[in-house]
Amino acid sequence: MGITDPTDRRSRTDRTAPGARPTRAFDPRATSALTRIRSERVRNLVRGALAPDTPRAFRTTMERLHRECDAADARVVAEILGGSLLARYRPIGEAFPVDASSEADAPYFESSSLDVELEAQRRRLAPEQGRIVDAVGRLAVLNGALLGDDRELADREIRSFVEDFGATLTVAWKAASARSAGEEKAREFGTPALAPFLSPRRSVLLAAFEDTTDRERNYLQARRSFIGFARRGALDPTEASLVVDLLSPLTTDSFGHARRLQAFGRRGVVDTVAFMFRMERMLRRDATSADADRVLAALPPEVVSVWRQAFVDLEPSRLQDFVGREDQFADLKLFAHLPAWSEYGNLLDHRLAVESAIGERLDGVKPVLRDASSFAAPVSDAATLLGSAPRGPVNVEGDGFQRTIALVAAASGGELRMEDGEELGHLLDRTIDVPHLLSVEEIERLLPARRPDALYEYYRLVLLNDADPNPTRNHAVRRALQRVLRERHDGDVVGFMRSVDSDRGHVSDHLYELLSEPFLTSLYEIYEHADDVLEAQTRLLEWQGSRRNDSDAMMRARSHRLLIRLRRVRGAIESTRIYVDPLRLFDWLVGALSEDLKALAPFAEDIIADEDRSTSLTDAVRTAVQPRAKLLRLIDRAYHEFCTNRVHGAASFIARRIRHGTLHGHLSVEIAPTVEQAAAEFAESAPDFSAHLRGWMRRFDAAVLALASDRMHVRSKEKPRGLIVATIDDPEKSLVANATVLRIAMVLRDTTQVVTPIAIILDDCWLLFEVDLRRSREAFEKLRSDFVIEVGQRFATGRPDVDARMSQTILELNGLVDQRFEIAKSWLTRPTNFNPSASVSLLVNAVIDEVSQRYPFKAPLIDIPEDADLDLIGHRFHLVYDALFVLVVNAAKYCRLGTRPRISARRRDDDERFIRLEIEIASSIESAEVGDRFRRIEEEMTADVDDAMEIDKESGLRKVRCIVEEVEEVVGFDWRRDGQDVAFTLSMRYLRS
């Protein structure tokens, strides 16, 4: 309805000055038209709208008009207000907008009636009939090109569609669907359609579709995240309506359709029309045919006719060919893409049937009101569920998602009959997200306890704990798993995983995520020592690496193996006061951030180009939608974990220092006897001073305890005075955070491997943490200055010897306290042993130790002077180990009998920025083999290295050459021959710290 807002400052037509009171004058034509309005209330409201007292009154009047007009009056009202000189406010979008902005600031009427909105659209669409007809035809051609996999044609069609009909969500979602479909993401595909929704910022309407169809993301989580934004009011009302329509189209109140039409009305006409056809189908499905007919009547007749011809039902397999169907959850993948293909009535019906059955559960709405049995009749035994899954209105390939709906439907009944734990495992393998779709009560009803069956109990408890985690359930899960491991797999967790994976790959993926180091650590019945836990975790990583070809897991496993080996060679116990456990934190970060980091890789260029420098994280929508803000959010999560993790983060260090009383002990308990001794010494000669010292000690002790309990904490609601602020949303941290964002984006541009970006995050967490450490040191200094013992002449006795001793005592006590504070402050600095590190000699000895277990050879001569025995630091130093290993193995295998290889290290050509180091591995070769060996070395040192990391047929020299390319610090790998001797040299360059 073209309606009037005299205060609207965005009006495109003539208007009164902003804020000026509108003229109270009726257009004579309007006065006559008023008589055609049947409802007296509506008539009065129109009068009020034409002559408003205040902007607020106008707004209220319009809200009521939108709500109360029926179909017949709506048309007359629209004519009156549309023709009025005061009709400056038009809450409808341009017909064919060139950009994606909507009239977001225009008043949005929550309780507008469908009649009013239909009338507005009828008037808006009619003049555009010709172009809309054209657009519908072109949309059909585009669909044909996409579904026929003619990308070239599709690309052309998208370009010309955007040129002719502007920015539309309809085509943008289709382009996004194409981008995320198939095996490889076509990064550049459909850019003209998507660009308006990416610039100046990524639109939430595009992000919601992209994230829910992203194969790296869980559909349920992505959907809940965006629906949550809409329901919590984090989006403007128009966007909220559109997001809900996109992801959860079944409306729940009588104004829902009108609200969405109002929202689509602010978009171009193509989106409006596409929505109106969708709405018409939904209304007809809900047996509200009269409403559906009214929707059709509001559409231009020729548009209806062309649309009907263009979009008949589509065979689902054609769309599945397009989006891909890589596993048993192809039905879920199709479902996630369906919002972009709603023109096809049969597919829309299928989507609505699923939504009707479990839409609320997919949204995480509680309590659930709808019954899933509308999609699948409830069954009472697992065998039936494991048989053919319900099909729904159309025959979709893949059945995991639809079986899940059937399982949800079964939850409305009683217990699910089941053979045993194996069968439950199969059922979980062939369903998805069950604990997030069912409540604890439903799971307990469906799967009552069955103590004798360890495996069944384990799966049941995992479901319950995932549905609603708490310490008791977590403990019960661990007890159950230990029982399974003992009874069925001889305590071998990898054996258990192999067994599960053999026929339940989906379940084994889930279990792999669960089996983190903290979880394994708490399997106390299984692992006798911490070493056993580390070994089990390393084997799990190796298994995952080979099973899923997961290079990140392989690299982590190699790090673990090397650290186990180094620890053995080191031969000394490590400090029990390690600050932040680098390996454990690194593992946690890989586990927690990998998926999201990989998902950001396609946006790396956008992040680099983004000129925004804000590190604010207060806008939840922004941090879920904008790539740079998303990366900031990930860094924030990492930093939060770095600070707060009570097992391997800085909080663990704080807890040990504080909770174990070290701070209190060090600052207070240990000086108390000295203070008491001084007080006793002056008890008679200067009793006031003696009492003062005792009082000082009491106050100081209380202040130290308060510092420990109130301030040496991560700041939180419970600890508002905590000194550690575990977020990057802190002005003092923005410089580092921005640099981190850029460094990570530059790595992600070249690779989706996450080990390097996570190493960068971990390194930079220390730089961020320095801000918090500085605050903490300042608090220590403040406490120190508050408790300097200064008594002046207050306690002077007039006896020179006593007063002199008193001065000396004060001096000594202050010195003692100073010393204590200096030490305590030194705890609050970056430790030197944070990064995984090893000295050159340690690495060499560890390599020799490992090689000697495989090849009998004479112990090498080692020549590593002190200045060359550098600590190699960083997450990739194990690659240096690998290179050394290859070279020492070669020396061991081909060394002339009776001779010893020689390993030396030298500092060479250091400069102001870099320390340069050369490690040489030399050996003599049997004279009979010299020619052949040198020829082979020559070949390997010049051969192509593309596949060197995969094959290991030769000596491994090609692998070393690859490592040189991969590790920034290794700058050269050369060899030379001298008679029967051969020497390989690794050249390294380290930035001076």
Add this chain to the structure above:
Amino acid sequence: MTVPGDGLSLAPAVLLVEDDAFKQKELEAALMELMPLAKVSIGRSVKQALALLGERIYDLIVLDMALPSHEVRPTAAQPMSQPSGGVELLLELAYEDRSDPVIIVTQYPEIEFDGRFYALPQFARAFGKKASANLRGAVYFNVLDDGWRAELRRLAP
């Protein structure tokens, strides 16, 4: 597997779970004053304490909260620090439906449980909402203040 306490013996069985040598010495001395005939078993890690818990039922368990997961051994992997490791023992007692009396003795005024910090007097109630154990109370241990001895005496069975 647990076996009942030696009903015929007069020596009460006490399990002291504590990894800090100084605090352990102080607590042992206090316990001997309280229960001169007690046979005190010491657990220095969660793993060790759970093993001792499995051996028998105790007349009293004195429990520190912050514990290493496993014993510290030379050249071995670092055990994981468990700031609320003592909770594991309470959960185990609850799981086994045991009623061994437990007194927590900690150097920290709060205990973290289920993602929240609870002041010592509130902890037993918070734990009781999730699981059932015979938790008699929690004592704040401050070496400069002997109050903890009196509190231990008050809570001991």
